[in-house]
Amino acid sequence: MRYWLLKSEGDCYSIDDLHRDKQTAWTGIRNYQARNFMRDDMKKGDLALFYHSNSNPNGIYGIAKVVANAHADETQFDKKDDHYDPTSTKADPRWVCVDVAFVKKFKEPISLTAIKHDPHLEGMMVRQTGSRLSVQPVSETHFNYIVQHMSK
DNA sequence: GCCAACGTTGGC
């Protein structure tokens, strides 16, 4: 089993939206590296830190769980969708998504500032400035530390 | 809202 960090703009799709929906298809990822992680490595049962960007504060707001392996992202075929991709075909879909379910929301978000200042989280991808990857692998050590020692 | 960092596109 693996651990992940899923990034979302807080005012676009938040942990509260996931709580309300119970589960959702993680659509709209249009970055090859992120896609490959979803397609090849994210599996049902994996856990993910739910990260809000462009929020106050930016940081980890809760936990989600992968409940379905990668499948075609339907938004790529929808002309009216922002993520429509006219070059992708149903026979050979370019973009995939996984389904994730709500697990918990932290009482207080773990801010990016706190993440950057904690020596236990040295090497975490989200700490690197300019790290724009919206699906990131997280080590088991980092995941457990965050859940056990930083979250409430 | 600004702007640095990054990924992608396309001309050559």
Added chain:
DNA sequence: GCCAACGTTGGC
């Protein structure tokens, strides 16, 4: 295959 131009992300 290089790289400039462009669009987007995301912290501040």
